[in-house]
Amino acid sequence: MDVFSGFHGHVLAAVQQLKHDGVVPKDASVQGISLGAPKDAGHGDLATNAAMVLAKPAKLPPRALAERIVPLLSSDPFVETVEIAGPGFINLTLKQSFWPSVCRMVLEQGDAFGRSAIGKGDAINVEYVSANPTGPMHVGHCRGAVFGDALANLLAFAGHEVTREYYVNDAGAQVDVLARSAFLRYREALGEDIGEIPEGLYPGDYLKPVGQNLASNHGRDLLEMTEAEWLPLVRSAALKAMLGMIENDLAQLDIRHDVFFSERSMIDGEDEVAETIADLKSKGLVYEGRLPPPKGKLDEDWEDRVQLLFRSTEFGDDQDRPLVKADGTYTYFAADIAYHYDKFRRGFRSMIDVWGADHSGHIKRMSAALQALTDGLAQLDVKICQLVRLFRAGEPVKMSKRAGTFVTLRDVVDEVGAGPVRFMMLYRKNDAPLDFDFAKVTEQSRDNPVFYVQYAHARASSVQRNAAEAFRHLVLDREHLATADLDRLEDESELALMRRLAQFPRLVEAAAEAHEPHRIAFYLYDLAGDFHGLWNRGKDLPQLRFIHQNDLELTRARVALVVATQQVLASGLGILGVRAVHELH
Template identity: 55%
Template structure:
């Protein structure tokens, strides 16, 4: 059940009645008509913009439409009042009985409450993390992993068929550098003195890989030239790094459906196929680009290149796809990779990139638009930087990693649940401060504690009720008499619960899983407020002494909160706690 959708249907029917009696013309586009919470709760429970958006196409003043529409809405027993405000907004107050039934609906639908069919089974590919296989995942990857995983879960919850995918960047020069770095650790494992030159990876995480390589090939590669060992060392090292990355992701609770190798595109004709597809659409040509911004004629050497006409699909400039030596640019295999995803039949593609990929957005969107002829949209989400603090100071770099703070460092400090929730307390494109001390505080200022504490409080009530001999199984609570839930604090909780299905759809449409975290905090706040009011007003306590029936109605509301919190935390990949220690 989505109460906002139900009232929206009521508004649509009332508009149809006005069209039937000639008050409004036929053929109006009702798409822009919305029903949503008003900005100021004092104005009502819901508000509709129907009169405002229909005024111009109907050739009527918005207030005239509102004054004709409001009485029609007020005829419905669910509507306590329909008031025209300002130039033509209609504020609605719903009957108390409507809010009382929300808890029953939640308990009846259980884990399915809030699930949506909005996605209609459309296939979505969410590509995220996709770190170079040259070392352990760092804190920037952590944010992208959490965001991408939560987004995938959100889209699944909203009715899409979702594939979680990792693109292994194993086709570039960085894997050669990895192979050389591992070879140095291999020599070190044989007792040789080694020196890590600039550009190699000195992190201690490669010590084990070097030792594993020694166990694999013995001393066969000692003092041998690169052409003997480079290719095999590259494959060996990449596999070991991907094992490390998979282990890091498992620590965070992330499981990918697909791992796609960039290297698999080379030598198979797949890059050529994608480029020829673009050539067939007159989007590949030989040409010379204008000097980049900031370059002067003296330091700019124009040269003819093979270019993708990306400006035809919204980019600022056309993009090179082949180097002067005939090798592909890094952009070419990425085009082929997305051509492969389009060929797999996805209806929507989502790429989650780090903030440093901002300049890559337009060209990649242009490529997907050109390859799919506008059929498959690509949304690229950029995750901004994370700043880590401990004891008020920037957190030290990981010695094991050599140059950065790892995902494992973060999870070892605070655990996967805290890591995931906190990473979603800001929108993906906003910077995030992660303070190791604050995220472990047991206070309202710590959102993950505040939400989990609300869930644990409800389960504490359930345990105490059972000890008192009160049946608090969900079917029993769903059948309880809820007419006694009349206090403003109780209705506030019910109203927040009613927003959950709407929130899911808004968050899914906008690809914004952080909205779920914000909602859960607000819901927990309403539950805690009701709990605290019960300390002063015994009639609001969930357990009513010697009154099992009344207790069941109170507990039904609390249990509904825990159902929604559990569902929301499930989307975020966080464990709902039944007891806080």
Template identity: 55%
Template sequence: MNLFAEIRGLVIGALEQMQAGGELPGDVAFDNVSVEPPRDTAHGDMATNAAMVLAKAARRKPRDIAEALAPRLATDARIEVAEVAGPGFINLRLAPGVWRGIVAGILEHGIDYGRSDMGAGQKVNVEYVSANPTGPLHVGHTRGAVFGDALASLLDYTGHDVTREYYINDGGAQVDVLARSVYLRYLEALGQEVAFEEGTYPGDYLIPVGQKLAEMKGDRWVGQPESVWLAEIREFATDEMMALIREDLAALGVVMDVFFSEKSLYGTGRIEAAIEALREKGLIYRGVLEPPKGKMPEDWEPREQLLFRSTAHGDDVDRPIQKSDGSWTYFAPDIAYHYDKITRGFDQLIDVFGADHGGYVKRMKAAVSALSDGRVPLDIKLTQLVKLWKNGEPFKMSKRAGNFVTLRDVVDQVGPDVTRFVMLTRKNDAPLDFDFDKVLEQSRENPVFYVQYAHARVMSVMRKAAEAGIAADDATLRAADLSKLSHEAEIAVAKKLAEWPRLVEIAARLHEPHRIAFYLYELAGDFHALWNRGNDLPELRFLQEGDAATSQAKMALARAVAVVISAGLGILGVEPAQEMR
């Protein structure tokens, strides 16, 4: 049920009639014809750009096309007015009954109102968080986790077959550093004095890991060289850190479908297989790269390397995949990992990275394009930094983590629902200020409160109706006489509700879940405005004393608002509030 799609279908049908009548060339395509809300609501309820986008191909003036199209649209019972504006836009005003029908449709479909099959079952892999397994997740990971999880839910809601995936970066030198840090905590647990050198991880979170290791191994590794204990502690520490990370994600309401280990790519031939696949395409060669632009590093020297011809797939320069000592660069296992995703049959890949990975985008896209012969698109979404504030000052680091604020610090302060919603109140590539005081205040300036309050107000109406003996179950509200919804403020809320399915599809197509949060805030605003007008105009109050029929019509509108808010919050991973405390 998508009113904008239905009216677009009406427009396309009228254009096809014009083709059949010779008013438009038969080979003109309608792909770029859209129907959307006008920027100025004074212009109408919807507008179509049909005449504007078809004029060139049809070799006709836009206004001529519009003046032939508008009368055809006006014959539909849903259209009250179809008027040509400016050079050829067509503004449409819909009959009030159309908006009342939206309310009825929402109550019929429930939270499936807005759900679509636009994804057509496409298999999509969304990889997010993917933090190094060296400690608890920090606030930057929190934003990526929320964004990725909401995007996955949004794609699922629009008919995609979604896999949520975490790439465990356990193949690099940082895990050796973790093992050495755990060894120090192990010695400390056995009563020895230890010193954390620069480059190790001094956070308190490793204290219980060292204690657990001491309980398991006793003093077996005391005084032993690194070659004796490094490999075993490395594996043990990685497992412990991943258990901690899973707990952190669970606290935020994030559950992954797949945890993929980078380490599993080494020594198994999988990196070699991916490189060979590129070699067979003529994209691997030995060569010397140009020196880096800008200030020349003192240790730079031209040397022959094994290179991936990534410039053949849109990159700025070709990329090294093997070092001069024969070991793989960090890019090689990432190529292999994405090759694995492709061979698993995904139709689309999405990677959610931190802002510091901006320089990584083109090379990774080039690799996926090459490995899939351009069949599998890769979208890399970068999440910008989060600045934390409390009492008007930057929020200090966590002692437990050692040098950063953790995910658990944030969730423990404000809860998972507030954390998730606030993290989506800005586009992913825009910086975000997270003020612990403001996100908990009860005001319109706090979008979390504003949306939750709208849902809680609806629930309050339903409870009061029950106390007054007015039936307010969904079956009764579906049968209500909605013609009693006639005030412009009521119709304005219904119009906003009609935008929901269109908004969902746009957000899913652009991979922008923040649009859901923005929409919910706007819907809540329209609902609160209607509620507040009831303070001055008693006829707008949701419960009309002595008039159950009118009350039920108005409650049907309120219930529709709650249904859409609940669906939207569900996509964001937030529980709707039943009452405000």
């Protein structure tokens, strides 16, 4: 619930009145009319562009039209002044008494403050991580994992019914490689000297326990079988172990999925992929044809052949895309189409995929295929997370899978903690590259936003502890503090803080609609800044301190503001999936 929605309603009502009076044509669109806090506080508390948007249809200069709107807005009991400024903005300055009412609203609503109904309970599917189940999560998976999880939180906070999903690529060639690698460890567990792991197999030690399990469950039986016989057994055991490991890794970051969707499940039994391709074929979007060789890089293995192609060029792709590989199995793309179609048939009209930058080329064709299959009923938004570059005290961290020097997700979490990792991953737009410096993330200064925001939350706890000590009978419950005389909060720093709190609900909605959780992180940083600023003004001006030994009512009002601020900090951190702390060390 946006605390300003009432004012927005008044603006629209004023426009309606002008339509009724014949000043504005009845069919003029009110779509572009916005009402929000201007960047510059000097322009008042709220500004609307209504006069500029309607100037053209009304055939009046913006400022002249504004003259007609102003008197209609002045009647609001919370509006102090209405002014016309610049090219035709209408600026509202609210009565000072409005802001304490926002603070009271935060206290009364608690963690419901800022929640929104814009999602209308619509089912939305967020697919993220979906790393190949062939080993532990490495640091490269971190960003997408955190981003997807925070986005899911944000959408839930904004009133969507969110399903968190992981697509398990358990049908491709790489899981057969996994099985062969595990089989080698099985032989090792039986006492055989396997020597160096051959090129092309997974060398990691994490497969040793899988081999040991196979040995204790099957003894030497698997050795008697042909590869065609043991491979499905070993593959399924290895997959189960890998997925367990991945779930554990994700749990380190407080990430849990609702659904693990198996690619293989689509082709076991009924072939869902074939059905999907048939559907596309019936729409005339699949044909047998040839592709030109890839440009830019020389490929020795290239051979021209006829293959089954999806007509993605009809949707703006630069090339049609193959659905079946040379060996007759489906391409990743074909399976992915079927998978998204499956989501649609499970009732999702809104889907979000979180992909790494290396998948960006697939967006257009995937959207195209889904659009074709669902006749445009399903919406897919693909969020691309750019690369994370690791640094240690300014020096890039070099990683090599082969040399075993790649940094796992667990390494990072162990070193800096889940909260800081999550916050830093979100303190950047998803489509911009991100530098992650271990030294900076663990540093405790304003330069480190994680610390800065956590510090504000901890400080709020500290103030409450001190207040409780100063006043034995002070009740710190939110409900009780909401009854404090909040009109005594009248210093400019206090008003600034309350204005910031008032922005939260609107910010949540904007971030949710844009699918941009990073906005929450930046907001929290600003909010923390306002709070630290107020706290420190108490150093120069003792009358601004939160606790006044001889004035219980003033203390209650100030502490109420502290608690309200802490509530919003906690809500925002909750969306980011970062645990709020009450003390820093």
